[in-house]
Amino acid sequence: MPALEVRGVTKAYGTKVAVDAASFSVGRGEIFGLLGPNGAGKTSLIRMIMDILRPDSGEIRVLDDAPGGRERVGYLPEERGLYQRQRVGDILQFFGELRGLPRHVAVRRVEMYLDRVGLLETRRKKMRELSKGMQQKIQIAAVLLSEPELMVLDEPFEGLDPVNRVLITDLMKEFAAKGATIVLSSHRMDQVEEMCRSVFLVNQGKGVLSGEVREIKERFADNSVFLECDRDVTAHPAVARSEPKGPALKLWLKEGEAPEKFLAGLIADGAKIRRYERALPSMDEVFVRVVKPS
């Protein structure tokens, strides 16, 4: 059974349709990317998943709709912040208890997860005394401390430096490895590409792309390769056009020319090849290609 199933969900605000018949499902233990440009309807969709908004039609099943399901879902919203005038430890304990943790467990987990994000010494500090990046990590700790089975994280890397981005990425991978499901909404396509197995791309309220990252990239591939070798192949009859990419060349092969056959031909000609690789588009390129026409 999937951890999250969204079936034909529609939501309108007056005459504006924010989400139009969106459907996708996320398997247990998967890191899933929910993508889309600004104003595409992602936040509405996420709020409906979190039961903060009700869909006009369609169905959303979270963790099989089992009792207490809400407490097993962690949420990091895009519009987020914490009580600025309260102490970090008190805030986290409050969120832990709201998530159903007994008080003594919440107290223990607060220490544990503050330690995990490297901020144990801030436990008695007020939120307003912390930097933006530190506050961001506290918010992530607030989500993690209930050890949810499903996490919905909207732009979790915003405001983090590269070191902390790696720290949070590793934590998320660790949770996923233990069986937690993560729905990740982000504009950082490199991060999505690194972490997500599948994605759902929404644009103007409609689902415009879904599937596994690898399969999507294959789908958008344009018969090009990266090549580094000891000779100039730009005039090769199989090459339509070329473009230098660092020490390598990106070659667009003519229609009908198979990359495997082109490689076999080069080897047969005695070329010394240092690098040969299918040039798949990045998720950034896929995103732009799908969204730009609209």
Added chain:
Amino acid sequence: MNKAWIVARHEFLVTVKRVWFVVATFVLPFLFGGIGYGMHAVGQRAVEESIATVRNKPMGFVDRWGGLPERTGFVRYDDDKAARGALIAKSIGSYLLIPEDYLQRGEIQVTTLRRPTLMTAAQPPLPPGVRDWLLDAVLKDVNPDRIRRAKSPFEPRTIFLDENGNPSQEDTEETAKRALTAYGFFLLLFMSIFTSSAYLLQGMAEEKENRVMEMVLSSITPDQLMLGKLIGLGGAGLLQMAVWASMSVVSLVLTAVTVVVAPAAFFLCFAYFLLGYVLFGSLMLGFGALGTNLRESQQMASIWSFLGASPALIVIALFEAPQGTVARIFSYIPFTAPTTMMFRYVIDPKGTPVYDIVASMLLLVASTWFALRISARLYRAGLLLYGKRPGIREIWRWIVQGR
């Protein structure tokens, strides 16, 4: 409900630990009391100082009428010019000029260097005893008993009868004390309800400004959140009211003022606080949620504060006629019922009809229930509004349709 309790405990603890709550609870009453007493004392002292320049010096007099005897503290001058010279030389503070036709017209002239002030303009700058001195002179050959009566023609002692024709046991001093106590209850209730409601509004506006709301709402329903806030901050308000009430009792004991307040008054005060607080608190939360920051939330909720404060406009009518038409109308209006009804009951416990109390309570309960429903809808709809204030039509749609 369990989550509402978690929110209630959190809100209670956060609020009572705040410096401003501690200051408002323990320092503000002393500050208000001190300011009130200080203003009164300073005013009195200023008046005394102003008059003292006249009263602490002998007074001169010029008797053209010819009937005034000599008297200690009064210096006789033969004419106006001599008296005026003494006044300018500051050997006297003022002088009287008694004209020849004093007996026919009763007019005397008081001359002084002191300038009239706002507070003392109406008080002639006369030392004590001038009135008796003149009376003694006018009634020179009259029986001393008649002179005494002329000086103090009557000392009223009013007998108030109840509906059965029996004399009331309550004297006027007791009535005055009761009126003051009623006003004290009025203020206590008003301040408790609106201080607690203000905490609610402030807390919610802060949550919106800090963008905490969405994270909270992922763990708890808006109704649970609203209930938890109402309970937690209501508890803080009750604590504050209890402290203020204790301070009032202690100060009354210390000043040896004994006022008998019916025990039922405390029960009624508690009940009216709860209902009034939930009514105003929920409305402030609901309408305050429509604002995008504290200032806007306060604007949205200010109408309820104004309605709640309106009984202060009729406080004279409440003093004079606690069972009158105006007082009864205000007792039936839910927004004014808690303070008005409390005032009426404390000032006149026997005269306040039980059905007035019951009817006002029932109306208040019904209105509170209605306000809770409307406010919960607005609260749900308004919580996640950032940077955009809804229009009247949108607000009406939320009230009617829920979301």
